[in-house]
Amino acid sequence: MTDPFKDFLEELERRQRDGAPKPDATPDEDGQPPRPRARRPGGSAPRTPGRSRLPLSLLLVPVVIAVVFVTGPLVGLITDSRWFTSLGAGALFWQRLQIQGTLFTSATAVSFAFLLIMLLFAGWLARHDAADAAPAEQVRRQRPPLVDERGQIQLDALLGSFEGGSFSRNGLPPALLRIGALLVAIFIGIQASSSWEVISLWQHAVSYDPSGASVVDPIFGRDISFYLFSLPVLRLAQSIGSTLLLAALILSGIRYIPGIAQRGLAALGSAPRFHLALMIGGLLLITAYGYQLDKAELVYSTSGASTGVSYTDVAARMPAFDILTVFAAIAAAFLVGAALTRTVWPLVLTLVLWGSASVALTGLYPEFVQRFQVTPNEFALEEPYIANNLKMTRLAFGLDHWSELQYGGEETLTAAAIAKDAESFTDARLWDYRPLQATLDQLQTVRQYYNFVDVDVDRYEINGRQRLMMLSARELNPQRALQSATWVNRHIAFTHGIGIAMVPVSGVADGGLPELVIRDIPPVSSAGAPVVSEPRIYFGELDDDWVIVGAKTPEFDYPVGDAASGDTTSGDATTSWTGTSGIPLKTFIDRLLFAIRLGDLNLLISDQVTTDSQLLWRRTIGERVTALAPFVKWDGDPYLVVRKDGGLSYMIDGYTTSDRFPNASLFDPYGLGISALDAPVNYIRNSVKATIDLYTGETLLYVADSADPIVRAWSGVFPGLLHPLTEMPADLQAHLRVGEDGFDAATRVYARYHVTEPQTFYRQDDVWTVPESAAGAQSLPGEAYYVRVRLPGEKSTEFALIQPLVPTNRPNMIAWVAARNDGSNYGQVVSYRFPKDSSVFGPSQIGARIDADPIISAQTTLWDQSGSTVTRGNLIVTPIGGTLVYLQPVYLQSTASSFPEFQKIVAATSTKVVWGNTLTEALNLLVGGGVVDPGNGGTQPSDVAGLVAKASRLFDQAQAALRAGDFARYGDRIAALQVVLQALADLTGSTTP
Amino acid sequence: MSQQEARPGLLQINGRAAPALQLLGLVASALGLGLALAGILGAGAPLAIAGLALLGIGLPALAGASALQRQVDTPVTGWRGPGPVATFFATLPWVVLAPVVLVIATAPFGGFDRLDPAIATLLQVLVGSLATAAVIGLTVVGSGAATWRDLVSATPAAAAPTLPPPDRRGGLLGDLAWGLAIPIPVLAGASIVASFLVSSSGAVPPSPLPPAGNLLQLCANLITAGLIAPIGEELLYRGVIAQAWGRQSGPRRAIIFSTLLFAFAHTLNLGGTTISEGLLIAIVAFAIRLPLGLALGWLWVRRRSLVATIMLHAVYNIAIVLISS
Incomplete structure (x- = not known):
C-alpha cells in the first residue's frame, strides 16, 4: 500500500508547478490566469494523468477515522437503548437523552446566537465608527491573504494577524471570533446539559409540604423548596450569564481593538462605547445579583456557633451583601452614564467605594463583629440561630417525627421477666450474618462456581408465626468458574445461580452448625419454611458476565447425582430461560451491534446463537436500579425475599438526598461505612423501594415516602418511573423495612441533634455517638441490627431495627433507638432514653466485662490458640421489661475447616456475665435458673415435686439419647436437667452441686 | 472636538x-x-x-x-x-x-388597602396623571419650550415646517365630531387584532382596571378610563411626544414613535408566573394598543388638537369599559 501522505505531498508539489502562471499548461476555457484552488482540491482542477490515485487513498483516512470515532458512541447508544428497553425503560432512556440533548442544543444555540448578534453588532458599529471618524483615511489595510495565488497556506499571514501591530490594526479575522463564540457556546451547552438533574428538578419543583402549605426557613421566610430546587438553578443561571456576557465583551472588545488602537478609547464613538458599557453593565448587574444569591446562601454558612445563618451573618454579612448589591448596580448605572457622557469620575468613585466596601464589609467587619461582639457573649447572641439550626436539622433528617420515651433499664432481670418476653428470645440472634456467610459458603455452595454473597435478616411467617430468618442466595460466581471458562461455558452454559439457604437466626443444629430450613440444590424447604419454586438466579448482587439464553446448547441448571461418586458431569440437569425481557438477538445487526459493544467476535460468528437467543447483560442489582434512577442513592445492601409464589426477589432501599436544605448541618458519611452516601448531605429520606425479580430481572421502583418533595419532583420529571407503594404486591410489602444506611445516617445525626434546648446544644455536654466496635480483636464491629423484639410499652413482638447509643467520652449506654417496620407502624422511630446519669452498661463495657470474665476469658484464650480462632458476633442489646439483656454469640473456627461453628452464647446484664451452650442455659445462669427453653414454650414447675419429676424425665430422655448415640440430644437434655437441678437448689436453699 | x-x-x-x-x-x-x-x-x-x-x-x-x-x-x-x-x-x-x-x-386615614379597588385605581391614575403634568410643566413649559396652549391646540407658535398645516375645520366642534366618529373603526380593528392574538398565543393581558361589581365602581372606572387617563396620556403622548417628534422630523415619526411609546407604557405593569408567559402577555398587551395609538397619532397630526384625541381616547376607553362590564 502506498503512503497516502507522501502521495499528498507529491500532489501538492505537482500542483504548485502546474499552478505557476504558464498559460500553455492550464487548459482553462477562457485562458485567464488560474485562480487559487487550494481550497478545492477535488474541484475543477485540470486533469492530468496520475491524479486519480490521490482522492481515493486520501478519502480512506477520514472514513476510517469517522468509522472509529462515530461507530463507538453510536453503537454504545444503540446497545444502551436496547438494554434499557429490556429493562422496560426504553422510553426513559430516550427521554433522559432528550432532556440532555435539548438542554445542550438550546443552551448552545441561544448562546451562539447571542454572541453572534453581539459580534455582528460590534462589527457593524466598528465599521460605522471608523467611517465616521476617518472617512478619508484608509482604515482597513489590505491583509495578506491566508492562501496565496499558488494555493499555499501562508502561515506567516495567519501568525502575523496575531502580532501586535497587525493585530491591533486589523483585529482578529471575524471567522476566528465566530469560532471562539461557537466554542464558548458549546462550553455553555455542556454546562447546561451536565446540570440536567438540577434543571429538571427545578422545572418540576413542588412545594416542600405535599399539602402545599409553606414550610419556610426561619430567616428569609422562603419555602424550603426554593432552596432545594430554585437556588441551585439561579446560581447556575448567574454563572452561565456571566460567562456569556464576559465572552460577548471580550469578543466585541477584540472587534473594537483596531478603532481603539488608532484613536484611543476616549475617541471611540458613542455607539461602540455604549455597546461595551451595556455589556459590562450587564456583568455588573449579574455580579450584583450574585451578591443576593450569596446572601440567600448564608443559610449554608458554617461560621458562627451552628450551621446556617448565625448572628454575624445577620448583623454583618446580610447588610454587607445588600450594600455591595447597591454598589454594583450603581456602578452599572454610572458605567452606562459614563459611556454616554464621558464623565468617568462618578464611576471611578463608585468602583473605589465598592472595592473598599467589599474588603471592609465581607472581610473585616464580620470578623470584627465575631471577635468583639459575638465571642465575648456568644450564647446570648447565637441562641435564636442555634435554635434555627436545631429545628431545621431535625426537620431535614426527619428527626422531628421520632418519639422519645424514658427508659429505666436498670431493673433486676428475673426469670419471670424473661418468661414474659419469651417471644423476644425465640428469635435471639445466635447467628451473626458474617460467620454464617462463611459457614454457608463452606456447607452449601455444593460446587466451586457458586457463592453465597451476603446474608440478610428478614422476618417470615413460619407455621403461622412470625420468625426471624437469615437467608442468602446461591449466586453463580464467574470468577470462581474461571477454570472451566470456555466461551460456551462462560456465556451459554453457566448462566445462573440456584437456590437459597435459610436459617432461623436462633437455629443452631448439631456441632454448632446452622439449622438449615431451606437447603441444597434444588432447594428443599423444611420446618415450615417457605417453598422456593423458582430458585434460578439470573440477576443478583454478584458482579457477573453477560450470558446468552436460548442458545443451541441448553443451560446448565444444577448438578445431579452424588458428588462423592464422581459422576457430576453425566447427570447435570439443564434448563432454558423462559423469560422475555432479554435483549433479542434475532438479526445479524443485533449480533453485530453487541459483538462490537461487548468486544466479542464469537457473539457474531458462533452458531450457538440462534434467532430465539436473548442476551442478558448488566445483571447486577446495582446496575439496574442505578440505570433506572441515577438520582437515587441506593442502599449498599439489597436483601433477598422469598415471595408467596415461590419466586425470589431482591428488595433495595433508595434514598433521596440533598445538601441544600437551609440552616441544616451537613452529615459527612466519610469513613462510617454508609455505602449509600458518597458525599455530605443535609437532607435524606428513605423514599424509594425497588424490587428486582431474580428470574426475569424485572426491576420496579416504588415511592415509599410520598411526602418527600424530591421524589415528588422526580415523579414529575419521569412520570411512570416511580410507582405508588400501593401497587407493590402484598407479599413484597410484608417485607418492607426501614433502610439501614438511611437509619444509620439519621441515628448519627440524632446522636447530636436529640437535644432541642439551644443551651444544651451549645454546651455540647449531651452529645452522643454510635458505639464503635467493641474491645478486642475477637469481636466483630457493632452496627445497627434487625431483631424481633417486644418494644417496651408494646403488646407484641415486632421486627425492629435497633441501634444503641452512648455519650461521647463515656462508655455507658444513654439511649437506644428502634425503627419499627411492621404494617402501619412502618417508619416510626422511637428513642428510648436512659436517665442522663445512667449507669447502664454500653456495648464496649459489656465487651470489656466479657473479656474480663475468668471463665469466658480462660476458655477463650484456650481456644484461641494455634489451630483455631474465636470470633464474637454483633453484640445484641435486647430490652426485656425494664432492663436490658446483652447477647453475643461466640464462634470457634478451626484453621483447617475454615468455617465458624457456633459454640457459646454470652448473656449479660449490667451486673453479671455468663455464657452457655444454649440460650436457655445462659439465661438460666444469668437469673439463677427457672428459665424454660423459649423455643418450646411451657413453664418450669415451681414446686419441688414437679421439679423432681421433670428432672427424672429429663434424665431418662438423656439416657435414651445416649443409647441411641444422639449426643446432641443428650447434651441438650443434660443441660435442661442442670437448669432444673439449679431451680431445685434455689428452692431448697442448698448450694449448686 | x-x-x-x-x-x-x-x-x-x-x-x-x-x-x-x-x-x-x-x-x-x-x-x-x-x-x-x-x-x-x-x-x-x-x-x-x-x-x-x-x-x-x-x-x-x-x-x-x-x-x-x-x-x-x-x-x-x-x-x-x-x-x-x-x-x-x-x-x-x-x-x-x-x-x-x-x-x-x-x-393617616386607615390605609390604601381599605379603599374600594375602583376608587384606588382612580386615585392612582389621578396621581400618575398629575405627576405627568407636573413633569411636563417643569421640563417643557417651565423651560420655555412651549406653553400649555401650544401643547393643547395648534397655536401659531406650535406651527412647524415639518408638519402639514392642521385641518381646523369646524373648530372645537369639529374636534369633538372627529373624536366621536373614529372610535368605531378603531374598535373594530383593535378587536380583530386582539382576538387573533389572544386566540393564537393564549395569553390574555389583564385589564388595567379592577372589575366593576356595583354602580359606584362602574362610575369610578368610567371616570378613570373616560376622563383622567385620556387627559393625562394625551398630554404626554400627543401633546409632548408626538409634537416633539413632529417638529423634529415629521408626521410619520410623530405617529409611529408616539404609538410605540404609548403601547410600551401599557406593558409595564404586567407580569406572568413565568418569564415566557409574562413576555407573551406583554407582547399581546403591546400589540392590542397599536391600532388606537396609530389612530390617535393620525388624528393629532390632522387636527393638531388634544381635544380631538382626548375625545377619541375617552370614547374608546368608555366603550371598552362598558363592553367588558
Whole structure:
C-alpha cells in the first residue's frame, strides 16, 4: 500500500508547478490566469494523468477515522437503548437523552446566537465608527491573504494577524471570533446539559409540604423548596450569564481593538462605547445579583456557633451583601452614564467605594463583629440561630417525627421477666450474618462456581408465626468458574445461580452448625419454611458476565447425582430461560451491534446463537436500579425475599438526598461505612423501594415516602418511573423495612441533634455517638441490627431495627433507638432514653466485662490458640421489661475447616456475665435458673415435686439419647436437667452441686 | 472636538462644562437606577422605592437640562423642549410610584388597602396623571419650550415646517365630531387584532382596571378610563411626544414613535408566573394598543388638537369599559 501522505505531498508539489502562471499548461476555457484552488482540491482542477490515485487513498483516512470515532458512541447508544428497553425503560432512556440533548442544543444555540448578534453588532458599529471618524483615511489595510495565488497556506499571514501591530490594526479575522463564540457556546451547552438533574428538578419543583402549605426557613421566610430546587438553578443561571456576557465583551472588545488602537478609547464613538458599557453593565448587574444569591446562601454558612445563618451573618454579612448589591448596580448605572457622557469620575468613585466596601464589609467587619461582639457573649447572641439550626436539622433528617420515651433499664432481670418476653428470645440472634456467610459458603455452595454473597435478616411467617430468618442466595460466581471458562461455558452454559439457604437466626443444629430450613440444590424447604419454586438466579448482587439464553446448547441448571461418586458431569440437569425481557438477538445487526459493544467476535460468528437467543447483560442489582434512577442513592445492601409464589426477589432501599436544605448541618458519611452516601448531605429520606425479580430481572421502583418533595419532583420529571407503594404486591410489602444506611445516617445525626434546648446544644455536654466496635480483636464491629423484639410499652413482638447509643467520652449506654417496620407502624422511630446519669452498661463495657470474665476469658484464650480462632458476633442489646439483656454469640473456627461453628452464647446484664451452650442455659445462669427453653414454650414447675419429676424425665430422655448415640440430644437434655437441678437448689436453699 | 479646547474641571459632560442641573440629573439618575436595580435584584423594596424617587428627580433634571441646551442650539420652529424619549422616561418614575405616594398619603386615614379597588385605581391614575403634568410643566413649559396652549391646540407658535398645516375645520366642534366618529373603526380593528392574538398565543393581558361589581365602581372606572387617563396620556403622548417628534422630523415619526411609546407604557405593569408567559402577555398587551395609538397619532397630526384625541381616547376607553362590564 502506498503512503497516502507522501502521495499528498507529491500532489501538492505537482500542483504548485502546474499552478505557476504558464498559460500553455492550464487548459482553462477562457485562458485567464488560474485562480487559487487550494481550497478545492477535488474541484475543477485540470486533469492530468496520475491524479486519480490521490482522492481515493486520501478519502480512506477520514472514513476510517469517522468509522472509529462515530461507530463507538453510536453503537454504545444503540446497545444502551436496547438494554434499557429490556429493562422496560426504553422510553426513559430516550427521554433522559432528550432532556440532555435539548438542554445542550438550546443552551448552545441561544448562546451562539447571542454572541453572534453581539459580534455582528460590534462589527457593524466598528465599521460605522471608523467611517465616521476617518472617512478619508484608509482604515482597513489590505491583509495578506491566508492562501496565496499558488494555493499555499501562508502561515506567516495567519501568525502575523496575531502580532501586535497587525493585530491591533486589523483585529482578529471575524471567522476566528465566530469560532471562539461557537466554542464558548458549546462550553455553555455542556454546562447546561451536565446540570440536567438540577434543571429538571427545578422545572418540576413542588412545594416542600405535599399539602402545599409553606414550610419556610426561619430567616428569609422562603419555602424550603426554593432552596432545594430554585437556588441551585439561579446560581447556575448567574454563572452561565456571566460567562456569556464576559465572552460577548471580550469578543466585541477584540472587534473594537483596531478603532481603539488608532484613536484611543476616549475617541471611540458613542455607539461602540455604549455597546461595551451595556455589556459590562450587564456583568455588573449579574455580579450584583450574585451578591443576593450569596446572601440567600448564608443559610449554608458554617461560621458562627451552628450551621446556617448565625448572628454575624445577620448583623454583618446580610447588610454587607445588600450594600455591595447597591454598589454594583450603581456602578452599572454610572458605567452606562459614563459611556454616554464621558464623565468617568462618578464611576471611578463608585468602583473605589465598592472595592473598599467589599474588603471592609465581607472581610473585616464580620470578623470584627465575631471577635468583639459575638465571642465575648456568644450564647446570648447565637441562641435564636442555634435554635434555627436545631429545628431545621431535625426537620431535614426527619428527626422531628421520632418519639422519645424514658427508659429505666436498670431493673433486676428475673426469670419471670424473661418468661414474659419469651417471644423476644425465640428469635435471639445466635447467628451473626458474617460467620454464617462463611459457614454457608463452606456447607452449601455444593460446587466451586457458586457463592453465597451476603446474608440478610428478614422476618417470615413460619407455621403461622412470625420468625426471624437469615437467608442468602446461591449466586453463580464467574470468577470462581474461571477454570472451566470456555466461551460456551462462560456465556451459554453457566448462566445462573440456584437456590437459597435459610436459617432461623436462633437455629443452631448439631456441632454448632446452622439449622438449615431451606437447603441444597434444588432447594428443599423444611420446618415450615417457605417453598422456593423458582430458585434460578439470573440477576443478583454478584458482579457477573453477560450470558446468552436460548442458545443451541441448553443451560446448565444444577448438578445431579452424588458428588462423592464422581459422576457430576453425566447427570447435570439443564434448563432454558423462559423469560422475555432479554435483549433479542434475532438479526445479524443485533449480533453485530453487541459483538462490537461487548468486544466479542464469537457473539457474531458462533452458531450457538440462534434467532430465539436473548442476551442478558448488566445483571447486577446495582446496575439496574442505578440505570433506572441515577438520582437515587441506593442502599449498599439489597436483601433477598422469598415471595408467596415461590419466586425470589431482591428488595433495595433508595434514598433521596440533598445538601441544600437551609440552616441544616451537613452529615459527612466519610469513613462510617454508609455505602449509600458518597458525599455530605443535609437532607435524606428513605423514599424509594425497588424490587428486582431474580428470574426475569424485572426491576420496579416504588415511592415509599410520598411526602418527600424530591421524589415528588422526580415523579414529575419521569412520570411512570416511580410507582405508588400501593401497587407493590402484598407479599413484597410484608417485607418492607426501614433502610439501614438511611437509619444509620439519621441515628448519627440524632446522636447530636436529640437535644432541642439551644443551651444544651451549645454546651455540647449531651452529645452522643454510635458505639464503635467493641474491645478486642475477637469481636466483630457493632452496627445497627434487625431483631424481633417486644418494644417496651408494646403488646407484641415486632421486627425492629435497633441501634444503641452512648455519650461521647463515656462508655455507658444513654439511649437506644428502634425503627419499627411492621404494617402501619412502618417508619416510626422511637428513642428510648436512659436517665442522663445512667449507669447502664454500653456495648464496649459489656465487651470489656466479657473479656474480663475468668471463665469466658480462660476458655477463650484456650481456644484461641494455634489451630483455631474465636470470633464474637454483633453484640445484641435486647430490652426485656425494664432492663436490658446483652447477647453475643461466640464462634470457634478451626484453621483447617475454615468455617465458624457456633459454640457459646454470652448473656449479660449490667451486673453479671455468663455464657452457655444454649440460650436457655445462659439465661438460666444469668437469673439463677427457672428459665424454660423459649423455643418450646411451657413453664418450669415451681414446686419441688414437679421439679423432681421433670428432672427424672429429663434424665431418662438423656439416657435414651445416649443409647441411641444422639449426643446432641443428650447434651441438650443434660443441660435442661442442670437448669432444673439449679431451680431445685434455689428452692431448697442448698448450694449448686 | 479639538484637543486645544481648554478642558474644564471635574464637572464636565462630554468634554464640556456641564450645567449643574445636568450633573445633578446624571448623578441622581445613575444612583436612582442603581438603587432601583439593587432593590429589584433582592436588596429590598425600600431601596427600590428610594431608587425610583431618585430617578424621579434625576430624570426630569436631565430632561430639563436637555431642554435648556436646546433653547440655545435649536431654531424656534423646531422642538426646543426635552427630547420625547427623555420626557417619557422622566414621567415614568412617578407614575410607577403613584401607589406608594397614595399609601403614604392615605396612611393617616386607615390605609390604601381599605379603599374600594375602583376608587384606588382612580386615585392612582389621578396621581400618575398629575405627576405627568407636573413633569411636563417643569421640563417643557417651565423651560420655555412651549406653553400649555401650544401643547393643547395648534397655536401659531406650535406651527412647524415639518408638519402639514392642521385641518381646523369646524373648530372645537369639529374636534369633538372627529373624536366621536373614529372610535368605531378603531374598535373594530383593535378587536380583530386582539382576538387573533389572544386566540393564537393564549395569553390574555389583564385589564388595567379592577372589575366593576356595583354602580359606584362602574362610575369610578368610567371616570378613570373616560376622563383622567385620556387627559393625562394625551398630554404626554400627543401633546409632548408626538409634537416633539413632529417638529423634529415629521408626521410619520410623530405617529409611529408616539404609538410605540404609548403601547410600551401599557406593558409595564404586567407580569406572568413565568418569564415566557409574562413576555407573551406583554407582547399581546403591546400589540392590542397599536391600532388606537396609530389612530390617535393620525388624528393629532390632522387636527393638531388634544381635544380631538382626548375625545377619541375617552370614547374608546368608555366603550371598552362598558363592553367588558
